[in-house]
Amino acid sequence: MNHLLTTQDLDRDHLTMLLDTADGMVSLLERDIAKAPTLRGKTVATMFFEPSTRTKLSFDKAAKALSADVMSFTASSSSLTKGESLKDTVLTVQALGVDLMVVRHGATGAPWRVAEWVDVPVVNAGDGAHQHPTQALLDSLTLRQHFGTLDGVKIGIVGDIRHSRVARSNVFAFATLGADVTLIAPPTLLPVANSEWPVHTTSELDDALTGLDAVYLLRVQSERGGASVFPSLGEYRARFGLTAERFKRLKPDAVVLHPGPMIRGVEIDAVVADDPRSLVLEQVTNGVAARMAVLYHLLGGEADV
Amino acid sequence: MKRVLDEKDVARAIRRIAHEISERNRGAGDVILVGIHTRGIPLADRIGRELAAIEDTEIPLGTLDIGLYRDDFASRPAPVIGRTDIPDTIEGRTVVLVDDVLYTGRTIRAALDALTDMGRPARIQLAVLVDRGHRELPIRADYVGKNLPTSEKERVTVHLQEIDGEEGVWIEATL
Numbered sequence: 017m018n019h020l021l022t023t024q025d026l027d028r029d030h031l032t033m034l035l036d037t038a039d040g041m042v043s044l045l046e047r048d049i050a051k052a053p054t055l056r057g058k059t060v061a062t063m064f065f066e067p068s069t070r071t072k073l074s075f076d077k078a079a080k081a082l083s084a085d086v087m088s089f090t091a092s093s094s095s096l097t098k099g100e101s102l103k104d105t106v107l108t109v110q111a112l113g114v115d116l117m118v119v120r121h122g123a124t125g126a127p128w129r130v131a132e133w134v135d136v137p138v139v140n141a142g143d144g145a146h147q148h149p150t151q152a153l154l155d156s157l158t159l160r161q162h163f164g165t166l167d168g169v170k171i172g173i174v175g176d177i178r179h180s181r182v183a184r185s186n187v188f189a190f191a192t193l194g195a196d197v198t199l200i201a202p203p204t205l206l207p208v209a210n211s212e213w214p215v216h217t218t219s220e221l222d223d224a225l226t227g228l229d230a231v232y233l234l235r236v237q238s239e240r241g242g243a244s245v246f247p248s249l250g251e252y253r254a255r256f257g258l259t260a261e262r263f264k265r266l267k268p269d270a271v272v273l274h275p276g277p278m279i280r281g282v283e284i285d286a287v288v289a290d291d292p293r294s295l296v297l298e299q300v301t302n303g304v305a306a307r308m309a310v311l312y313h314l315l316g317g318e319a320d321v
Numbered sequence: 322m323k324r325v326l327d328e329k330d331v332a333r334a335i336r337r338i339a340h341e342i343s344e345r346n347r348g349a350g351d352v353i354l355v356g357i358h359t360r361g362i363p364l365a366d367r368i369g370r371e372l373a374a375i376e377d378t379e380i381p382l383g384t385l386d387i388g389l390y391r392d393d394f395a396s397r398p399a400p401v402i403g404r405t406d407i408p409d410t411i412e413g414r415t416v417v418l419v420d421d422v423l424y425t426g427r428t429i430r431a432a433l434d435a436l437t438d439m440g441r442p443a444r445i446q447l448a449v450l451v452d453r454g455h456r457e458l459p460i461r462a463d464y465v466g467k468n469l470p471t472s473e474k475e476r477v478t479v480h481l482q483e484i485d486g487e488e489g490v491w492i493e494a495t496l
Binding site for chain 1: 390
């Protein structure tokens with residue numbers, strides 16, 4: 017593993033290796049002194065060309081918990097605003113001396129270009145509506161902790177699949193780990209070409225609901241045009257929101273996930289978000305552990321898998 | 322491959338180590354056993370059971386992965402990190418670290434650093450099934466199942482029923 021760009025090329029052994037190590041990292045994070053010296057002397061650059069709070073903070077925390085130094089870059093306060101190109105920007109950061117780059121960019125494929133230009137490992141922290149592999153790792157970790165395995169677990173991903181890099185990443189990771197994935201969305205919010213995806217699709221949340229072990233809700237991405245395909249957010253909620261009423265019809269042991277940021281009252285009702293069966297905060301904590309595992313294996317080489 | 326310990330030898334060594342721990346610490350009141358991944362964990366479990374029988378008390382058992390504390394991180398492939406779970410606190414307790422083979426001492430150095438990050442035990446002791454010599458650091462074991470003089474060219478293999486489905490210690494020459 018030289019870079020982590022997409023979940024599509026991660027086989028089951030690699031995913032399992034990362035999740036096993038992430039479990040070890042969870043136990044580190046539970047300690048009073050949640051810090052180990054492993055990456056002392058290494059520098060991680062977090063380069064966010066698109067806004068983010070949780071992902072950037074999560075990578076920061078992950079790098080620091082392993083004693084790496086962190087250099088942060090945000091596009092709005094950089095020389096990009098003076099017209100510097102992406103290539104010159106990343107080459108400059110590399111020349112400053114970094115050992116790994118975490119890249120988020122609004123353009124699909126940008127982290128692949130960066131990986132061609134630099135000679136350090138690159139982690140894709142989200143490129144356009146394309147991929148967000150560490151999100152898929154933390155979600156897989158959260159589900160594996162809860163169910164013990166993903167084999168045979170029935171997961172419904174609900175909402176704006178079309179504009180969602182989270183869905184594109186999770187579909188492949190979940191399926192590779194043996195889960196049974198159903199995409200639930202209005203036809204207008206399903207990807208144009210999904211016939212190759214290892215999933216079922218439906219537009220009827222109410223039909224699918226009772227068979228699910230886990231409901232994975234997505235945010236309606238207004239900034240990517242996700243809100244323009246149905247008449248109102250109220251109508252969206254009526255058909256695809258996990259309302260308190262729908263929540264009652266779930267299996268008693270089914271759980272709810274959401275990658276955040278949540279829009280309460282649209283894709284998820286507040287009482288559902290705050291229910292103990294909502295794993296949203298576990299996802300955030302596991303995000304740090306999953307990213308620690310990624311930094312550890314990219315900088316330290318991989319175990320024999 | 323020459324077998325130097327069979328399952329009965331291993332069982333006897335574990336029983337003796339448990340007695341020595343009890344004798345050295347005048348009981349096991351504040352003892353916590355911590356097994357180092359991978360084969361230190363079943364060994365710590367077995368020593369704990371013997372000790373519990375001798376002292377008629379529960380012995381807390383922890384697991385420790387030293388992968389994040391290795392000193393050769395840059396030069397060798399990174400192994401999967403296992404869970405470190407220490408029940409209650411090590412503060413002020415007697416921690417007995419348990420591993421299968423003591424060789425260069427570098428694993429134990431890493432384990433001491435890891436424990437230090439978890440608190441300040443009253444004392445740390447070391448129990449190993451096999452001490453094969455060739456230390457690279459000033460570290461010694463307090464409890465040794467078997468001292469096994471080896472050459473650095475030889476390989477020592479410990480197999481335990483819980484992990485390997487067979488039991489014993491083997492020594493073989495490598496090139």
